[in-house]
Amino acid sequence: MNVAAILDLDLEVFTGPFDLLLTLVLRDEVDLMEVQLAEVVITYLDHLESKGELDLEVATEFLVLIAALLELKSRLMLPREDEDLLDLEPQEAAEELLARMLDAQRYRRAAEHLTTRLEGEEGVRYRQAPLPPFLRESRLEEAVAVYKPARLGKAMGELLRLPPEVSTSHMTTQRVTVGERLAHLKSLLRRGATTFDEAVKGADRVTVAVTLWALLEMYKSGQADWQQDECFGEIRIAAVEAGGAFARAAS
Amino acid sequence: MTELARIIEALLFLSPDPVAVKDLAEVTACDEDEVAEAVAELDQRYAPGEHGLQLKRVAGGLTLATDPIAESAARRLLAKPRTPPLTPAQAETLSIVAYLQPVSRPEITRIRGVSADSATATLIERGLIEESGRSQFGAILYRTTPLFLQLFGLESLKALPDVSAWDPTPEEQAALRDRLLRAGEVRAGGGDDGGEGAPAGATGVLSAVDGGGESS
């Protein structure tokens, strides 16, 4: 039985089966930022409790789904303006997090107070009637200057200012293209067979990934062949001349 | 005062229009005689000189109205243009209309990079701007009103302040509209709600501006 189909959720932003929520989130029709994932987990735990048994397969499936959602959501939640938390030492980060949780608790209680207060005003109504005719005509000559013209000039000047470019400093600025890595691989291969480690020596993770793409590209177009004898073992790369580089029998 | 009389008083206070005795009876779940009795009680309370309000019978119903003694004070308090401080959105919208009039709402939106609908509605309601025909594409055009001039202490539109005082790159006044539109596009591209393709669009506009505007 598919856990996503049988788990019925009743959340603030969504009511229905879990799989529908997943679909809507993936289609951007429900904002993941507004989904309280903890509620989903609690619903699942309730579901488990009511069934009285733990089906490991179903539990695994649920864990995978909820973990994926959590990761996606945590990425969305990474603050754009303050990435300070990332630079903190673990101890400091924990303190910062604690401070935020305490803050949240404080305002949740303040919210309860406001809600009670609003309930207390239940039934108090204010008059919302239009002014009688004799008050509706405002005479031009009675109007006095209350606004400063400079306000308009300033607003206009601000509109003329080009907004600052969006900062992308938090993103990897290093740009590496498949084309560049292809050229790199080809130049290595011109000198003979090589290894993947050699091709990405000293490179950052993005470059490693792009190099892999380049290698896949060469493999697909039949320009290179590669071989790995064991997991985590060395990946040997060789150019494919007419007839192939590795003797296939060797592998 | 009986509870029914108090309820009826509250209902007359809330309702913008006169309320018929029949309706009062219905919503209070009483019969009309009981309502009439309560109304008599109210009549007594609102005897001339007792309150600043009067209980009146008009248009087949009952209504509360103010005593004429309050008229001149009411005029001083309420019969004047409402001039709460302008929000940033209202100031922006108003300045666009003031400097570029007549101007359409889509143009205002383009320049601001965000919708100007509620700001425009408020400015109309306060009598600061008004409709002024239609553009060739059928969009309603807006212009400022005489009240606008009055409230800003301006003799005429020519007295609007020179924008260059607030403009980091003063250019020909004539180019104002074009430059605003360009800036607006950048703003819309880089904006919060810039959906799909926004970064690409923003870059495009930026480089276009860099290429064209800066070098001139």
Added chain:
Amino acid sequence: MTELARIIEALLFLSPDPVAVKDLAEVTACDEDEVAEAVAELDQRYAPGEHGLQLKRVAGGLTLATDPIAESAARRLLAKPRTPPLTPAQAETLSIVAYLQPVSRPEITRIRGVSADSATATLIERGLIEESGRSQFGAILYRTTPLFLQLFGLESLKALPDVSAWDPTPEEQAALRDRLLRAGEVRAGGGDDGGEGAPAGATGVLSAVDGGGESS
């Protein structure tokens, strides 16, 4: 009732918003002490149970409002609920804005731990909060409106209890800290080999490639 009290009653009846004593004094050409005296007279008239209306001090001014006894009849007459209750998300967002104003949406999100976008939009639509300029990063700032004070029966923001009233107790803080530290340890324990995830991924790709290669 004195003439001044009657005039003030009429003004409060007419004005769509609460009126400050200062403004009442100005438009009645009286000094504030006189107004205060007249208001005291009104207070007496509108003592609880006397009328269907009450004299309230909200949003920095005086205003007339109905007594809740009229609520069910008012609902039937006007066919609309007074104000729908707030959802927990809206109440939380509103309390953050009320206490921290002016405050930006990213800040609200940071405190709540979940996005506040739709709650913010609803609060704006209901007129409880409004824009109030921009932060130094360009984010829109929000503040509460006079309508918020009015609907919550608050004379001013100062009438809100000090936020420290809801500070978690030292025990709660300690419990929270404990939970957090435990979670942190688990993460640190499992995190060491988490960084080595890449090779495993690479293997996946490679074996897929191997598979493809074989068949060709």
